[in-house]
Amino acid sequence: DADVTQTPRNRITKTGKRIMLECSQTKGHDRMYWYRQDPGLGLRLIYYSFDVKDINKGEISDGYSVSRQAQAKFSLSLESAIPNQTALYFCATGGNSNQPQHFGDGTRLSIL
Amino acid sequence: LAKTTQPISMDSYEGQEVNITCSHNNIATNDYITWYQQFPSQGPRFIIQGYKTKVTNEVASLFIPADRKSSTLSLPRVSLSDTAVYYCLVGDDNDYKLSFGAGTTVTVRA
Numbered sequence: 001d002a003d004v005t006q007t008p009r010n011r012i013t014k015t016g017k018r019i020m021l022e023c024s025q026t027k028g029h030d031r032m033y034w035y036r037q038d039p040g041l042g043l044r045l046i047y048y049s050f051d052v053k054d055i056n057k058g059e060i061s062d063g064y065s066v067s068r069q070a071q072a073k074f075s076l077s078l079e080s081a082i083p084n085q086t087a088l089y090f091c092a093t094g095g096n097s098n099q100p101q102h103f104g105d106g107t108r109l110s111i112l
Numbered sequence: 113l114a115k116t117t118q119p120i121s122m123d124s125y126e127g128q129e130v131n132i133t134c135s136h137n138n139i140a141t142n143d144y145i146t147w148y149q150q151f152p153s154q155g156p157r158f159i160i161q162g163y164k165t166k167v168t169n170e171v172a173s174l175f176i177p178a179d180r181k182s183s184t185l186s187l188p189r190v191s192l193s194d195t196a197v198y199y200c201l202v203g204d205d206n207d208y209k210l211s212f213g214a215g216t217t218v219t220v221r222a
Contacts, residue, residue, distance in 0.1 A: 035212075041214060042199065042212040042213045042214045042215055043156070043212040044212075088153070090155045090156075092155065100146060100148075100158035100161055101148075102158070103154075103156050103157070104155055105153075105154055105155055106154065106155055108153075
């Protein structure tokens with residue numbers, strides 16, 4: 001969905017490095033989310049934000065942090081990457097009865 | 113957040129109708145039902161959403177019985193391009209902790 005843009009699309013890095021994944025949206029939605037998906041599994045929620053001043057932990061927030069720089073921008077950071085954080089990461093916006101979630105195309109992250 | 117149960121996988125052939133049933137026995141009064149589709153290496157894409165009875169759009173139909181304890185996504189005349197994972201989610205506008213389970217992998221064969 002071009003309305004939700006994730007960068008980078010692919011990243012390979014080493015254990016211990018700090019990594020930032022960025023997400024921007026043109027949907028005008030207040031709500032934004034970060035998920036991770038492991039092979040053969042569903043999406044698990046890392047963090048979610050209802051507006052610039054509201055950020056909440058999801059079910060697997062340990063090892064991650066986020067920043068909501070503006071309504072349109074929500075970034076995810078791995079302060080010290082570890083191999084089991086290798087996964088496909090998705091950003092999404094929306095998520096209520098009037099605004100079904102819209103997802104980006106994902107960032108494939110590999111940590112060696 | 114109501115728990116949902118759906119089949120792990122389903123196989124079909126081109127031109128057939130595919131029906132995926134999702135069980136949500138503890139659905140709450142304000143909960144609505146949403147279905148998403150995900151292709152490999154892409155983010156999920158919204159398909160359809162409903163609260164009760166039947167909803168139809170250009171892609172699918174959603175059937176919800178009166179007790180709302182289950183719902184059925186119907187994909188008419190599937191093609192190879194409908195091969196994907198389909199997720200059923202149940203919740204209201206306050207269910208911020210939306211989680212996608214493993215979904216149903218639908219494989220369409222020629």
